[in-house]
Amino acid sequence: MKLGKVIGAVVATRKEGKMEGLKILVVTYLDESLYDTKQSVACIDTVGAGEGDVVLLCSSSSARVTQITKNVATDTTIVGIVDLICLGEKRIYVKSRGDLN
Amino acid sequence: MKLGKVIGAVVATRKEGKMEGLKILVVTYLDESLYDTKQSVACIDTVGAGEGDVVLLCSSSSARVTQITKNVATDTTIVGIVDLICLGEKRIYVKSRGDLN
Amino acid sequence: MKLGKVIGAVVATRKEGKMEGLKILVVTYLDESLYDTKQSVACIDTVGAGEGDVVLLCSSSSARVTQITKNVATDTTIVGIVDLICLGEKRIYVKSRGDLN
Amino acid sequence: MKLGKVIGAVVATRKEGKMEGLKILVVTYLDESLYDTKQSVACIDTVGAGEGDVVLLCSSSSARVTQITKNVATDTTIVGIVDLICLGEKRIYVKSRGDLN
Amino acid sequence: MKLGKVIGAVVATRKEGKMEGLKILVVTYLDESLYDTKQSVACIDTVGAGEGDVVLLCSSSSARVTQITKNVATDTTIVGIVDLICLGEKRIYVKSRGDLN
Numbered sequence: 306m307k308l309g310k311v312i313g314a315v316v317a318t319r320k321e322g323k324m325e326g327l328k329i330l331v332v333t334y335l336d337e338s339l340y341d342t343k344q345s346v347a348c349i350d351t352v353g354a355g356e357g358d359v360v361l362l363c364s365s366s367s368a369r370v371t372q373i374t375k376n377v378a379t380d381t382t383i384v385g386i387v388d389l390i391c392l393g394e395k396r397i398y399v400k401s402r403g404d405l406n
Numbered sequence: 407m408k409l410g411k412v413i414g415a416v417v418a419t420r421k422e423g424k425m426e427g428l429k430i431l432v433v434t435y436l437d438e439s440l441y442d443t444k445q446s447v448a449c450i451d452t453v454g455a456g457e458g459d460v461v462l463l464c465s466s467s468s469a470r471v472t473q474i475t476k477n478v479a480t481d482t483t484i485v486g487i488v489d490l491i492c493l494g495e496k497r498i499y500v501k502s503r504g505d506l507n
Numbered sequence: 508m509k510l511g512k513v514i515g516a517v518v519a520t521r522k523e524g525k526m527e528g529l530k531i532l533v534v535t536y537l538d539e540s541l542y543d544t545k546q547s548v549a550c551i552d553t554v555g556a557g558e559g560d561v562v563l564l565c566s567s568s569s570a571r572v573t574q575i576t577k578n579v580a581t582d583t584t585i586v587g588i589v590d591l592i593c594l595g596e597k598r599i600y601v602k603s604r605g606d607l608n
Numbered sequence: 609m610k611l612g613k614v615i616g617a618v619v620a621t622r623k624e625g626k627m628e629g630l631k632i633l634v635v636t637y638l639d640e641s642l643y644d645t646k647q648s649v650a651c652i653d654t655v656g657a658g659e660g661d662v663v664l665l666c667s668s669s670s671a672r673v674t675q676i677t678k679n680v681a682t683d684t685t686i687v688g689i690v691d692l693i694c695l696g697e698k699r700i701y702v703k704s705r706g707d708l709n
Numbered sequence: 710m711k712l713g714k715v716i717g718a719v720v721a722t723r724k725e726g727k728m729e730g731l732k733i734l735v736v737t738y739l740d741e742s743l744y745d746t747k748q749s750v751a752c753i754d755t756v757g758a759g760e761g762d763v764v765l766l767c768s769s770s771s772a773r774v775t776q777i778t779k780n781v782a783t784d785t786t787i788v789g790i791v792d793l794i795c796l797g798e799k800r801i802y803v804k805s806r807g808d809l810n
Contacts, residue, residue: 306632306650306683308618312438313493315409317462320486321452322472329407329462329486331493333438337615337636337648345438347407347462351624356494361620361632361650363681366467366568366669366770370681371625378464378471378485380407384681385623385632392616392634393659413539414594416510418563421587422553423573430508430563430587432594434539446539448508448563457595467568467669467770479565479572479586481508514741515796517712519765522789523755524775531710531765531789533796535741547741549710549765558797568669568770580767580774580788582710609733609751609784611719640716640737640749654725664721664733664751666782669770673782674726687782688724688733695717695735696760 306361306384308335311354315347322378330354330383332362339390339398349379352386359398361385407462407485409436412455416448423479431455431484433463440491440499450480453487460499462486508563508586510537513556517549524580532556532585534564541592541600551581554588561600563587609664609687611638614657618650625681633657633686635665642693642701652682655689662701664688710765710788712739715758719751726782734758734787736766743794743802753783756790763802765789 309332368382390398410433469483511534570584612635671685713736772786
């Protein structure tokens with residue numbers, strides 16, 4: 306899976322492939338140092354991601370292997386919201402927000 | 407899904423893979439700022455897209471997950487016509503045309 | 508699908524994946540202006556394409572979605588011979604040959 | 609399969625696609641000389657890989673063809689820990705660690 | 710399929726995805742002029758390829774469409790040993806070896 310950051314949303318009233326009612330977010334890919342690669346993609350969200358969240362993106366046929374995207378015409382799906390990324394001993398990303406237990 | 411803009415069409419009288427009767431459009435990929443990347447692709451259209459439309463492109467096996475492209479030899483399918491793209495608070499694209507309700 | 512131009516052929520006597528008897532052509536990818544990208548690929552031909560033909564290439568699992576390539580180990584298949592490409596009002600490619608009706 | 613080196617881990621408490629309980633590692637791709645390409649990917653681990661291990665990465669739908677990742681929304685899976693890489697007569701990589709028999 | 714040249718081998722004692730007993734070769738991709746692109750990949754061999762052989766590589770789910778790789782976690786498989794490549798009238802590659810009839 307690639308890492309990305311949610312930066313926006315797409316609205317498409319005319320669409321196909323069982324996409325009705327699904328949220329389409331714009332995500333920019335991050336490199337291993339979490340720098341913005343300036344390459345983005347439109348994704349179906351399955352985990353309630355919001356703007357600024359660092360997310361896990363699953364592509365190809367695996368993008369359809371979630372309860373929400375089964376039989377949906379998606380080639381890139383958000384399958385996780387990242388809480389922590391460690392490289393060696395170093396925590397390079399820690400998500401901090403109110404609703405975490 | 408990637409974002410693209412319809413710029414043309416392809417006619418192929420001799421074709422395989424249940425493509426008979428399906429419209430093949432030429433679409434140029436757009437980056438997140440909606441600039442033309444100068445890379446294009448031929449796609450099966452499932453939503454009645456026209457020239458100039460900003461569209462959602464679905465690739466790989468997911469390109470076949472629509473009613474129209476089931477069992478069709480397509481690796482890139484137009485699955486939505488984009489009405490609105492927001493990055494943060496900013497609307498970077500608004501589709502305006504007569505036939506919208 | 509990507510656009511390509513047939514430039515040659517590959518002969519492989521020892522092969523696997525139900526490829527026996529199928530023609531393998533070398534195709535160079537074309538960009539939207541039909542310039543040669545100098546990147547090429549070996550493809551199974553399903554439409555009787557010949558050298559110089561501009562063709563539609565279908566990749567990934569969709570490369571197997573034709574009568575000829577069902578269950579064949581191909582990741583890129585020629586699925587159409589292009590007759591006409593229009594960008595806006597402009598015809599950028601017209602195939603002209605004797606055997607067209 | 610591509611070659612990579614394990615450099616870290618990702619924790620995501622909110623996730624979809626039957627990923628619960630699976631370890632997600634950060635792997636940087638290596639080129640044929642085993643140099644770090646500075647491009648990384650998040651992968652499901654199926655072989656107990658640890659930091660510093662050189663691993664085999666399997667992508668696309670094949671990433672789901674292991675006992676652990678069947679029906680899991682993964683597009684890149686670690687499917688092997690590399691012990692030895694030979695280019696011609698030359699051993700360019702030999703894994704040496706205590707728990708090898 | 711892409712063209713490649715076998716340059717080495719990988720040994721991995723700990724592996725998953727029904728890879729036991731299968732030979733994993735290192736292959737460098739060739740461009741259309743058969744120049745080494747310096748990009749390589751680890752592949753399952755299904756045709757008995759040896760070092761120096763020019764081979765056909767099949768990727769994605771099609772990499773599993775051979776008798777040997779059915780249900781195997783491979784995303785790139787060697788599916789043919791190339792004997793001859795012609796571009797136009799010119800033979801740019803002819804394999805010459807003793808065991809050819």
